[in-house]
Amino acid sequence: MDDVFQALSHSARRKILDIVGKMPGCNVNDVAKYFSMSRIAVMKHLGILEKANLLISQKSGRSRELYFNVVPIQMIYDRWTTEYSQFWASKLTDLKFQTETKKKKKK
Amino acid sequence: MDDVFQALSHSARRKILDIVGKMPGCNVNDVAKYFSMSRIAVMKHLGILEKANLLISQKSGRSRELYFNVVPIQMIYDRWTTEYSQFWASKLTDLKFQTETKKKKKK
DNA sequence: ATAACATGTAACCTAATAGTTACATATGAC
DNA sequence: GTCATATGTAACTATTAGGTTACATGTTAT
Numbered sequence: 001m002d003d004v005f006q007a008l009s010h011s012a013r014r015k016i017l018d019i020v021g022k023m024p025g026c027n028v029n030d031v032a033k034y035f036s037m038s039r040i041a042v043m044k045h046l047g048i049l050e051k052a053n054l055l056i057s058q059k060s061g062r063s064r065e066l067y068f069n070v071v072p073i074q075m076i077y078d079r080w081t082t083e084y085s086q087f088w089a090s091k092l093t094d095l096k097f098q099t100e101t102k103k104k105k106k107k
Numbered sequence: 108m109d110d111v112f113q114a115l116s117h118s119a120r121r122k123i124l125d126i127v128g129k130m131p132g133c134n135v136n137d138v139a140k141y142f143s144m145s146r147i148a149v150m151k152h153l154g155i156l157e158k159a160n161l162l163i164s165q166k167s168g169r170s171r172e173l174y175f176n177v178v179p180i181q182m183i184y185d186r187w188t189t190e191y192s193q194f195w196a197s198k199l200t201d202l203k204f205q206t207e208t209k210k211k212k213k214k
Numbered sequence: 215a216t217a218a219c220a221t222g223t224a225a226c227c228t229a230a231t232a233g234t235t236a237c238a239t240a241t242g243a244c
Numbered sequence: 245g246t247c248a249t250a251t252g253t254a255a256c257t258a259t260t261a262g263g264t265t266a267c268a269t270g271t272t273a274t
Contacts, residue, residue, distance in 0.1 A: 062270065062271035144234090169241040
C-alpha cells in the first residue's frame with residue numbers, strides 16, 4: 001500500500017496515469033513528450049508506477065506498450081469506504097471543516 | 108494533493124490516522140505509545156499529516172488535542188470517482204486506440 | 215549494411231525523508 | 245516555588261527521491 005500512495009504522491013506520476021489511461025498502449029516516448037524533464041526521469045517515474053502495479057507494460061518490438069491498471073486504486077477505494085465510512089456521514093454534515101479547507105484546495 | 112498522498116504513503120502515518128480516528132481529542136503522547144520510534148519522530152509524522160490537513164490539532168493546556176479530518180480524503184475520492192470512473196466498470200478496453208495513437212506520432 | 219529510432223544502464227548530484235539524541239519551554243499538581 | 249509532565253526546537257546522520265548527462269543495446273526501415 002505504501003508503494004501505491006508513494007507512486008501517487010507525485011503530480012508527474014498522476015499525470016502519467018491520466019495520459020496512459022487515455023492512450024492505452026502508448027509507449028515511453030509518447031509519454032515523455034508531455035514533460036519537460038528528460039526521458040530517463042520519465043522512465044524512473046514509469047518504474048515507480050509499475051512497481052506499485054499502477055502501470056502494466058509489455059514489450060512489442062522495439063517499443064514498450066503501457067497500460068493503466070486500476071486495481072490498486074480500487075483497493076484503496078475499498079479501504080476508505082469501509083474503514084473510514086463512519087467519518088463520511090458525520091463530517092459531511094459538519095460544514096466547519098469544509099469551509100476551512102476550501103481556500104487551500106489545489107490540484 | 109501531493110501533500111495528501113505523500114502523507115498517506117507511510118504506514119506509520121496511516122496508523123496514526125486510525126488511532127486518532129478512534130480516539131478523537133487524544134494527545135501526542137497517546138499516539139506515541141503505539142510506536143517504538145521516538146516521540147520526536149512521531150511528532151514529525153503528525154506535522155506532515157497536519158500540513159496535509161488530514162489532522163487538526165488544538166492546544167488545551169499543556170497538551171495538544173488531535174482530530175482526524177476526512178475532507179482531503181473525500182477530495183481524492185471525488186477525483187477518482189469522476190476522472191477514473193471510465194475504468195471502474197470495464198478496465199479492459201479494446202486495442203483499437205493504441206494503433207490509432209501510434210500513427211498520429213508521425214510529425 | 216547502415217542509419218534512425220526506442221529503450222535501457224551507469225554514474226553522478228542535490229534535496230528531501232525518516233530517524234536519532236540533547237536540550238528548552240510551558241503547564242498542572244502539590 | 246518545585247517538580248513531573250507534555251510539547252517544542254536544534255543539530256546531526258543515513259537513506260531515498262528526483263533529476264541530470266553519457267553511453268550501450270536492441271529493432272525497424274531504407
